[in-house]
Amino acid sequence: MGNLLLVVGLVAIAVALVTIVMAVAAGAGETTGVARSLELIEKSLDHREVSKSDLPLMDRIVLPALAKTRSLAARLSPAGAQDGLGRRLDLAGNPGAWSAERIMGAKGAALLVLALVGFLFGGFSLSGLLFAGIGGALGFFLPDLLLMNAGQKRQEELQRGLADALDMLTVCVEAGQGFDAALMQVAKSTTGPVAGEFARVLSEIQIGKSRGEAFSSLAKRTSVNEAKTFVSALVQADRLGLPIGSVLREQSNQMRLVRRQRAEAQAQKVPVKILFPMLLFIFPALFIVIIGPGAINIIDTFSKGGL
Incomplete structure (x- = not known):
């Protein structure tokens, strides 16, 4: 027993000595003291050297995952798909947290997740493969649909607020x-997409763009016909040297006329839109209330007559 303890002790001492020698050898070529401190100060901090626990969740998990799934979505997308995403991002107002690359990554991630969910739902069978294909297709096109919906809502808000903003500008x-x-x-006093677009036009003018170029970029970022007409009139007035005040007054009158015509068109669609709810919900209730008591009396009369 004593010999065994002696052997174990000698092995432990040998391991400790080897560890100390390796540590000294590894640090022999490194600077120490003040030189080491100056070296650390002068060395620029690389993003990859930051501890993963110090990074936010977006940088630690989400962004690397989106970078890996972006290549999958790019292979499945047709040529020029990323340019189309840029166009839809412009219509949606270029949300700060999203870019075309991140949306491509989200498309790939949603494809994998929903395909897995469909496969688990259908089980290990042919139906599971079918559900996986359907789920993958839905996941692949879901970010496009959400982005398109956001763009349509923003363009509708821009269309509704453009007339009031143009009146204030005039x-x-x-x-x-x-x-x-x-x-x-106008950009300070109003809210919504119009204020954001006017502020962006001013920023582009301040960085060196001409007024015509800045407003032409605005026309490319919108699908509202009234905004395109307004920009076209301003660009022509700027090129020909026409007074801006009279052009704005004419555009303001035209914008109010278009808004009134659009309201009248929406009002004319109301009878058609309420027809189906009336047929499905209101008329059956009226029939029950009006015809129900008479039907009950008729049934009672025939039942008594049969007796």
Whole structure:
């Protein structure tokens, strides 16, 4: 027993000595003291050297996963799909947390997740493969549908707010403000997509773009016909040197006319839209209330007559 303990002790001492020698050899070539501190200060901190626990959840898990699934979505997408995503992002207002690359990654991730869910739902059979294919297709096109829906809602908000913003812009210009100052006033005083688009136009003008180029970029970022007409009129007035105030007044009158015509068209669609709810829900209830008591009396009369 004593010999066994002696052997174990000698082995432990040998392992400790080897560990110490290796540690000294590994650190022999490194600087120490003040030189090491200066070296750490001068060395730029790389993002990859940051501890994973110090990074937010988005940088630790979500972004690497989207980067891996982006290649899968890119292989399944037709040529030019990323340019189409950029166009839809412009219509949706370019949400700060999303880009075309991240949406492609989301498409690939949704494809894999919903395909797995469909396979688990259908089981290990032919129906499971069918459900997996359907789920994968839904997951692949789901981000496109959500982005398209966001773009449509934003364009509708821009269409509703453009007339009021144009009225304010006209009043500011006719009151004596410069056109750029009037744009800034409208961007500060209003909310919604119109304020954001006007603020972006001002930012592009400040970084060196001409007024015509900035407004032409606005026309490319929208699908609203009234906005395109307004931009076209402003660009022509800027090129020909026409007074901005009269152009804005004419565009404001035209915008109010278009808005009134659109409201009348929506009002004419109301009878058609309420027809089917009336047939499905209101008329059956009326028939029950009106005809129900008479039907009960008829049934009682025939039953008594049969007796």
